[in-house]
Amino acid sequence: MSEIEEPAGPRRVIGTPSTAPRAVDTQEKPSEPPLISDPPDKAHASRAERVVAALFVLAFVAGCGFIAAYIALEVGVGNIPPGANPVVAAFRSNLALGLALSVVLLALGTGSIIWVRHLTPNIEIAEQRHDLRSSDADRAAFKSEFADGAAISQVTKRPLMRRTLLLATAPLALAPLVLLRDLGPLPGTSLRYTVWRKGLRAVTLGGLDKLRPSDFQPGSMITVIPEGYQDDPNALAKAGVILIKLEPGQLNFPDRYNGSTLIASMNWSIDNSLVAYSKICTHVGCPVALYEQTTHHILCPCHQSTFDATNGAWVIFGPAARPLPQLPLMVDSDGYLAAASDFPQPVGPSFWERG
Amino acid sequence: MSDDAVKIPKALDGVGSWLDDRFHGARGVKVLMRKVFPDHWTFMLGEIALWSFVILLLTGTFLALFFVPSTQDVVYHGSYTKLNGITMSQAYASTLNISFDVRGGLLIRQIHHWAANMFMVAIMAHMLRVFFTGAYRKPREVNWLIGIVLFTLGMLEGLFGYSLPDDQLSGAGLRIFEGVLQGIPIVGTYLAFFLFGGEFPGNAIVPRMYIIHVFLIPGLILALITAHLFIMFWQKHTQMPGLGNTEKNVTGQPFWPYFLLKGQAWFFFIFGLLAVLSTFAQINPVWLYGPYTPLAISSASQPDWYMGILEGALRIMPAWEINFLGHTLTLSVLIPFAVPLGIIFTGAALWPFFEQWATGDRREHHINDRPRNAPARTGTGVAAICFYGILWAEGANDVLADRFDVPLYTITWIARIAVFVVPIGAYFVTKRICIGLQRSDEHMLTHGLEIGIIKQLPDGGFVEEERPLTPAEQAVVGAKKVPVALPAPGEPDENGVPAPASRGVMGWARGVANRAFTETALPVDGHGNGHGGNGHEALGEPEHAAVGAGEPAESGEHDGEEH
Numbered sequence: 001m002s003e004i005e006e007p008a009g010p011r012r013v014i015g016t017p018s019t020a021p022r023a024v025d026t027q028e029k030p031s032e033p034p035l036i037s038d039p040p041d042k043a044h045a046s047r048a049e050r051v052v053a054a055l056f057v058l059a060f061v062a063g064c065g066f067i068a069a070y071i072a073l074e075v076g077v078g079n080i081p082p083g084a085n086p087v088v089a090a091f092r093s094n095l096a097l098g099l100a101l102s103v104v105l106l107a108l109g110t111g112s113i114i115w116v117r118h119l120t121p122n123i124e125i126a127e128q129r130h131d132l133r134s135s136d137a138d139r140a141a142f143k144s145e146f147a148d149g150a151a152i153s154q155v156t157k158r159p160l161m162r163r164t165l166l167l168a169t170a171p172l173a174l175a176p177l178v179l180l181r182d183l184g185p186l187p188g189t190s191l192r193y194t195v196w197r198k199g200l201r202a203v204t205l206g207g208l209d210k211l212r213p214s215d216f217q218p219g220s221m222i223t224v225i226p227e228g229y230q231d232d233p234n235a236l237a238k239a240g241v242i243l244i245k246l247e248p249g250q251l252n253f254p255d256r257y258n259g260s261t262l263i264a265s266m267n268w269s270i271d272n273s274l275v276a277y278s279k280i281c282t283h284v285g286c287p288v289a290l291y292e293q294t295t296h297h298i299l300c301p302c303h304q305s306t307f308d309a310t311n312g313a314w315v316i317f318g319p320a321a322r323p324l325p326q327l328p329l330m331v332d333s334d335g336y337l338a339a340a341s342d343f344p345q346p347v348g349p350s351f352w353e354r355g
Numbered sequence: 356m357s358d359d360a361v362k363i364p365k366a367l368d369g370v371g372s373w374l375d376d377r378f379h380g381a382r383g384v385k386v387l388m389r390k391v392f393p394d395h396w397t398f399m400l401g402e403i404a405l406w407s408f409v410i411l412l413l414t415g416t417f418l419a420l421f422f423v424p425s426t427q428d429v430v431y432h433g434s435y436t437k438l439n440g441i442t443m444s445q446a447y448a449s450t451l452n453i454s455f456d457v458r459g460g461l462l463i464r465q466i467h468h469w470a471a472n473m474f475m476v477a478i479m480a481h482m483l484r485v486f487f488t489g490a491y492r493k494p495r496e497v498n499w500l501i502g503i504v505l506f507t508l509g510m511l512e513g514l515f516g517y518s519l520p521d522d523q524l525s526g527a528g529l530r531i532f533e534g535v536l537q538g539i540p541i542v543g544t545y546l547a548f549f550l551f552g553g554e555f556p557g558n559a560i561v562p563r564m565y566i567i568h569v570f571l572i573p574g575l576i577l578a579l580i581t582a583h584l585f586i587m588f589w590q591k592h593t594q595m596p597g598l599g600n601t602e603k604n605v606t607g608q609p610f611w612p613y614f615l616l617k618g619q620a621w622f623f624f625i626f627g628l629l630a631v632l633s634t635f636a637q638i639n640p641v642w643l644y645g646p647y648t649p650l651a652i653s654s655a656s657q658p659d660w661y662m663g664i665l666e667g668a669l670r671i672m673p674a675w676e677i678n679f680l681g682h683t684l685t686l687s688v689l690i691p692f693a694v695p696l697g698i699i700f701t702g703a704a705l706w707p708f709f710e711q712w713a714t715g716d717r718r719e720h721h722i723n724d725r726p727r728n729a730p731a732r733t734g735t736g737v738a739a740i741c742f743y744g745i746l747w748a749e750g751a752n753d754v755l756a757d758r759f760d761v762p763l764y765t766i767t768w769i770a771r772i773a774v775f776v777v778p779i780g781a782y783f784v785t786k787r788i789c790i791g792l793q794r795s796d797e798h799m800l801t802h803g804l805e806i807g808i809i810k811q812l813p814d815g816g817f818v819e820e821e822r823p824l825t826p827a828e829q830a831v832v833g834a835k836k837v838p839v840a841l842p843a844p845g846e847p848d849e850n851g852v853p854a855p856a857s858r859g860v861m862g863w864a865r866g867v868a869n870r871a872f873t874e875t876a877l878p879v880d881g882h883g884n885g886h887g888g889n890g891h892e893a894l895g896e897p898e899h900a901a902v903g904a905g906e907p908a909e910s911g912e913h914d915g916e917e918h
Contacts, residue, residue, distance in 0.1 A: 070458055070459065073458070074458070075434070075455060075456060075457070075458050076433075076434045076455060076456035076457075077433065077434045077436075077456075086434035086435070086436065086455055086456075087434070087435060087436075087455065089434075090434065090454060090455040090456075090461055091461075093458055093459070093461070093462075094461045094462050094465075094633075094634065095634060097458070097459050097462050097634075098462050098630055098631075098633055098634025098635075099634055101462070101630045101634075102627055102630040102631045102634055104627075105623045105624075105626045105627030105630055106623070106624065106627035106631075108619075108620075108623040108627075109620045109621070109622075109623030109624035109626075109627055110620075110624075112616055112617075112619050112620035112623060113616075113617070113620040113624075115616060115620075116612075116613060116616035116617055116620065120612065120613065120616070123608065124394075124606055124607060124608060125389070125391060125606070125607070125608070125609055126391070126599065126604045126605070126606040127389070127390075127391040127591065127604060127605050127606075128603065128604055129591055129602075129603050129604060129605060129721060132494050132590065132719065180549065183549040183550070183552060183559075184548040184549040184550070184551065184552045184553050184559070185548060185553050186545070186548065187544045187545065187547075187548050190553075190554060191537075191544065191554070205650060223650055225650070231442075233556050233648070233649050234553070234554050234555070234556065234557060236648070236649050236650055237530075237554070237555050237556060237649035237650075238554070240649065240650040279650060283534070283669075283687065283688065284530070284531045284533075284534025284535055284538070284669065284688060285530050285531070285533065285534035285555070286527060286530060286531065286534075286652055287649070287650050287651065287652045289651070289652045289654075290654065301652055301653070301654040301655070301656060301753070302527065302531060302652065302656060302669075303666075303669045303670045304670060304752070304753065304763060304764075304767065305674075315674055317764055317767075318670075318674065318767075319669060319670070319672045319673065319674055319687040319688070319691070320674055320687070321674040321675060321676030321685060321687050322676065348534070349533075349534035349537045349538060349685070349688070350537070350538060350676060350683045350685035350688065351537040351538070351543060351544045351683060351685075352537075352539075352540050352541055352542075352543055352544055352682050352683060352684075353544055353682065353683075354682075354683040355678070355681055355682065355683060
C-alpha cells in the first residue's frame with residue numbers, strides 16, 4: 001500500500017486558521033485519535049456563543065408566540081365574533097402560526113449551524129474501510145454450515161416431503177389474490193352502455209331545465225344530462241352530453257359506420273343544425289368542456305384533444321384516437337329534446353374489451 | 356479524551372450502565388459515535404428527502420386525526436360560506452374543516468403538501484448527484500435500485516395523497532388515472548373496476564386510497580429508507596476526491612458531535628423553509644376548486660410536479676389506436692404511460708450493470724468521479740434530464756402557450772420533435788464540454804493555474820503567470836480513473852484469436868459502448884503511469900478478474916501527483 005496520506009491542516013478554515021492537528025491515518029490499526037474539545041480562538045468562540053444563545057432565546061420567544069397565537073386567534077364560525085369573516089380568520093391564524101413556527105425553526109437551525117461551525121473545533125478523522133467481501137474461509141464455512149443444516153433437515157434427501165410442501169403452499173400463496181376478487185364487480189358490458197334510452201329527456205346540468213330546439217342560438221354549446229340522474233355521479237360520468245347548435249348547412253359529415261354499426265348520422269341531428277356529442281373524452285375521460293364558436297372546435301382541457309363539431313366530432317389534434325360518440329336526438333311528443341336511443345358505441349376512454 | 360474532558364453526570368452514567376447491563380451496547384454505540392460522515396454539500400440532498408419524510412409523517416398524522424376518508428354525501432354548512440348548502444363528500448367537507456375550522460390545520464395541511472413536493476425534489480436531486488458522480492457503482496448497486504423504487508413509491512404516494520380531498524382538480528386527476536388504467540391491455544378494465552369498486556367514480560376509491568396512502572406505501576417507504584440507510588452505514592459513505600482520500604478509507608467528521616449538530620441544524624432549516632412556504636405561498640387551495648363533479652373541469656389543470664412527466668407524455672402523444680385480434684389497443688394512452696417512465700426508471704436501474712458490462716470494471720469504487728471525467732455517463736445523464744424536462748414542460752403546454760402567447764399546437768409540435776432531437780444533441784454537447792474540462796484540468800496539472808497576472812517580457816511579449824497547483828488541488832484535479840479499452844471487435848488478442856466476448860452482435864455492441872466510455876476519458880498525461888499507454892496489451896477480458904476488489908489499480912495516478 002503506497003497511499004500514506006500526509007498530515008494536513010483542516011480542509012475548511014473558519015475564522016482564524018486552525019492549527020488543530022488532523023488525525024493521522026495509520027495503516028496498522030483503525031485510527032482512534034483524541035478529539036480536541038476547545039476551539040482555537042477563545043474570543044471568537046465566546047462571541048459565537050452569545051449569538052447562538054440569542055438565537056435560541058429568539059426561538060423560545062417565537063415558540064411562546066406560537067402558543068399565544070393558537071389561543072388568541074380563533075378560527076371557524078361559532079368561535080370567531082359574529083359577522084367576522086371566517087376565511088380571513090383562518091388566513092390570519094395561518095399567518096401568525098406559520099410565522100412563529102418559521103422563526104422557531106429557522107432560529108434553531110441557524111443557532112445549531114453557528115454552534116457547529118464556530119464553536120466546535122474543525123477536526124477530520126479517517127476511518128478505514130474493510131473488505132466487503134468475506135474471506136474465502138468464511139465463505140467456505142458458511143457454505144458447509146448451510147449444507148450441514150440442509151442435510152440434517154433431510155430436505156435434500158426426501159423429495160416427496162419437499163415437493164408436497166411446495167404443493168401445499170401454492171394455494172396459500174394464491175389466497176391473498178383470491179381474496180381481492182370482491183374488490184369490485186367484473187366489468188361485463190357495463191362500459192358499453194349509458195343510462196340514455198329512447199325518450200329520456202335531456203335537461204341542463206345546472207338548472208335541470210327541459211329544452212326545446214327553439215331554445216338554441218347558433219354558436220351555442222350547453223352541457224345536458226339525462227333527466228332524473230343529477231345525483232348519480234356514476235351515471236353522469238358516462239352520460240354527460242354537449243349540445244351544439246350550428247348554423248344551418250354547417251354540418252357536413254356523412255353517415256359513418258364502425259363495421260356494420262351506424263355510429264354517426266346527419267339524421268340524428270335536429271334540423272340539420274343541433275347535434276349531441278358525448279362530453280367524455282375518448283382519450284382518458286376528461287370532460288371536453290371548451291368550445292370555440294368560430295372554428296367549431298371542441299377542446300379537451302386535459303390533454304388538448306380537439307374535435308370538429310361540424311364533422312362528427314372528428315379528431316383534428318391531440319392524443320384522442322376516436323371521435324366523440326354522437327347521441328341520436330329526437331323531439332318528444334311534448335316538444336322537448338330527448339334521446340332517440342343510447343349511444344351507438346361505448347363512450348369515454350378505450351378499453352381492451354371494446355373491440 | 357483530552358484533559359478537559361466532560362465529566363459524565365451521575366444520572367446519565369447510571370442510565371447508561373443500566374442499559375449496557377441489559378444490551379451490551381457500550382462498544383457498539385462508541386463505534387457509532389465515531390462513524391465518519393464525509394463533508395460535501397451534495398451529501399445533504401438525500402438528507403433533505405429523509406427529513407422531508409419525517410415531516411410528512413408528523414404532519415400526516417395530525418391531518419389523519421381530522422380527515423374523514425369517505426365519499427358519503429353531506430350538505431356543507433361551515434366556515435367557507437361560499438360553498439354553504441352545496442352537497443359534497445365528507446372527504447371534501449373535512450378538508451375544508453381542516454383548513455378553516457381547525458387552528459393550525461391549514462398550516463399543517465400546507466406543510467404536508469409542500470413537504471411532499473420537497474421530498475420528491477430532494478430524491479430526484481439526490482439521484483442525479485449519485486448518478487453524475489458514479490456513486491451507484493459497485494458495491495452500491497442495491498442502494499441505487501432501492502432509491503429508484505423509493506422515487507416510484509413517492510410518485511404513487513403523492514398521487515393518492517393529493518387525490519384524497521375529492522376536490523374538482525383531484526377528481527380530474529383520478530379520472531385520468533382511471534382512463535389510463537383502462538388502457539392497459541388485457542387486465543386494465545379489471546384493474547380499474549377492482550380499484551374503484553366498479554365504474555368511475557364510485558364510492559370506494561377514497562377510503563381505499565386513504566389506507567394505501569397512510570399505511571401501505573408509507574410503511575414500504577419507511578422500510579426501504581431503513582434498508583437504504585443501513586446499507587449506506589454498512590458500506591460506509593463514498594467520498595469526493597481530495598487529499599488523503601483513498602479507496603481504502605473514508606474521511607470526514609464523526610457522527611458525535613458533528614453530524615448530530617449538523618443533522619439537527621439541517622432538519623430545522625428544512626422544516627423552517629417548509630413553514631415559510633406554507634405561511635406565505637398558498638398550495639392546493641381546494642376550497643377554490645369546489646367539490647368534484649364528473650362533468651366539470653377547469654382549464655390549466657396541472658398535477659403536482661412529479662406527475663408532470665406523465666401528463667406531458669399524454670399530451671405529446673399523437674393519436675394512435677389499433678385493433679389487435681379483436682381487442683382495442685390504445686397506444687395513445689399505453690405508450691405515454693409506460694414508455695417515458697419505463698425508459699427513465701428501467702434505464703436508471705440497468706445503468707450500473709450496463710456500465711460494468713461496457714467497461715469491464717468490476718472493482719469497488721468508493722471515491723466518486725467528477726462528472727467531467729466520465730463523459731459517456733455525464734452525457735447520458737444530461738440527455739435523460741433533457742428527455743424528462745421536455746416531457747415535464749409539455750405537461751404545462753397550455754400554461755406555456757398562455758404565458759408566452761405561442762399557439763398551443765405549435766408548442767406540442769416543438770416538444771414532439773425536441774423530445775427526440777434535444778437529448779441526442781445534449782449528449783454530444785455535454786461530452787464535448789466534459790472533454791474540454793478534462794483538457795483544462797490536464798493543463799492545470801502540467802502547467803499550473805493561470806492566476807490572472809499578465810507579465811510583459813523585455814522583448815515586449817505578454818505572458819500570463821501561472822502557479823503550480825497545491826497538493827490539495829492536485830488531489831482533486833488529478834483524481835481520475837480512466838476505464839480500460841477492451842480489444843476492438845474481432846481484433847486478435849495476445850493469443851492471436853479474437854476474444855470470445857468480442858464476437859457477435861453483443862460483442863460489437865459492447866465494443867461500441869466500451870469506446871464511448873474509454874475514448875472520452877482522456878488519460879492523464881505527463882505522469883507515465885496512466886492507463887492510456889498500456890491498456891490494450893495488458894488488459895483484456897480475463898485480466899479484469901485479476902483487478903480484484905481490493906486492488907486500487909487507479910491509485911498509481913495519485914502517487915505520481917502527490918509531492
